[in-house]
Amino acid sequence: MSLLLKNGFGYLAGKFQDLNVLIENGRVESLNQATTADNIIDLQHALITPGLIDVHVHLREPGFTNKETIKTGSSAAAHGGFTTIGAMANLNPVPDNAQQFSQQIKLNQSGAVKIKQYAPVTKQRQGQACVNFGELKNAGAFAFSDDGSGIDNARVMFETMQQLAHLHMPLCDHAQDMNLTNAGVINAGPTAQKLGVPGVNNVSETAQIARNLVLAQATGVHYHVCHVSTKESIELIRIAKANGINVTCEVTPHHLLLDDTDIVEDNAQFKMNPPLRSQEDRLACVAGLMDGTIDLIATDHAPHTDREKQLGLLESPNGIVGSETAFALLYTKFVKTGIWPLENLIEWMSGAAKRIFKLTNVGQLKIGDPADVAVFDLEHAATIDAGQFLSKGHNSPFIGQQVYGMTVLTLVNGQVVYRRK
Template structure:
């Protein structure tokens, strides 16, 4: 079976140019050249043909929380956003914290329409008290290790985990937050929390944990990856640590690039996430850190919740927003269209950089012979973000109703169309 995508635009060898791509037997067979026909021909009408995006931070919720999301709906949402490979966190019930449970989880993941890389936890049941058997989980196929959603406040436990993960030459991905310093806060500390009468979370709860863990990472040599970095001080610490040779990488979410706590003008839990939306200064530091290379990549932290849960308000609702279906379009509209970032940098932060940081094979690039994991984006026509068009079960997003460019036309995984916009695209 062959598929021809013609009249597209793409970055090839560093140049944005017209491109035609032939897919055959699930792989990229030819790029440009004398391509004449195929079993199926699709004219994408000058749309952007991109490597399939890679999101190393999503929550699929199955098993244990299928009222919020399932592997099928979460992976469909990823495909809707142009993602072809995702890293699924381990905050599930049961937690895949031993080899048997992990193998059962990977079997469940086979229902996904995109490629799923499964995290294993760092500690048993993600309680932060006792490390897992890392070697067994590595042999079972763990992508990396993370207790994301929970912090590891015990320094001795973190040190032991880093030593063992370093020996395996794997990655420890950290939800950096000292819970002893959050004081049950729900949004960022500052004038907005005071005005709304809710408890605040200060920056030091993140920064102090990162400082401790950078010291432990330097001592152990582990590849330490900081999830969803959000504060100016954290970014400064990581910048200095990189310069001194610590093996540290980090990610930032679209919402920490696009929003800050000044947006929270009412008791609206669509703006509640962890880490919280910080100050304008912090948001600008995230943008600067990404642009100067301190922050390595963009990851969504896609975190679906039910409508009923989010109606509970800032003090009682769970943390998190969905992001798979809106990330590229929002970032393209806000930053590329505004001339702040070049398009090729955005594509790299969402495809090539995750590939490099996590040592992934055959993803994040358009290359002859590689699996045909491809996304096609409409850069010409404006669309409104509409929750009713989401494929995720979760509609919890502060971006509903915004107008964007860069919505997804089509997503292919191994040459198979796993998402296609309903309207004809001629």
């Protein structure tokens, strides 16, 4: 069976052009050659991109399936145009040994999209004793991360980096010194003062990154900073890159779109970790992406139940959903307004992850590659509606916003995994 995606446009050979994609046996068979096929979908001049890649999601299964499952989380990714996602290991049980990890990989196969599984750095993600890195690499680990928690013990971090450098595996760091967070629930500053809640200082992130850059330099490990959020962190990474340290980093859509001045009341839809920082920090994130200090965008999709997020800033868990709104929000705010070229946004959400994590056969439209493709409608406005989410989580501060660039169609290996009704 062949499928022709007809009358689209896409970024190919260094320029945007009209694009027809012929798919046969799950692979891209030709670009702009075919005019007919067994099935034809007329895209009516929508944007075709490589399937997007999101290296930072939380799928919650096993352990927290009231918040999300592999099926709902991967369907949410497909709804957002993502075809490959990196799933974090803060699960119960934590997949911290080969047997548990292999079990997790099996579970992930039920997903609607391709799921790369992170392995934890420490046993039970407690930050104390390292896992058996070689065993988990052999079991199929995508990368190593204790995401959700920082690793306070410098000896544990140093040993981890030494071993991962030897194994040529990335260390993905939720950079946060747990001794410096002041039990904060939003960013430290005027908003936290006004609302009367404890604030998280910038140094809790930046100090941890400073230490870890020193250790990364000494070991040569690929050190990847998850969800960077402060201007000081970004400046440190800029200097580290200039000095040849093997560091990369990601930023979330919410740290590009919002800052703590957007929090006007005690509303936990604005609570995440790291928190929304100051406007200066937000602008540093935007500038860091544009000058190449920040390598890519990842959502940190973190679903919770409605009930949990109604508990207010002090009691509710950290995190917001992001898979289903990332591309449209960023397109609307930064591309439609002329701040970013469209090809940059596509690169930061697909090709960059491929390059940095050395992924094969994803992140590009190439003849012979698996047909992982996303199609976006840039012409018509839509309203972000939690009722349309495929995620179990509705915890988003962006509900009700008008956007352009919602997903029309997502294919994984040539199979439709999302199609707009």
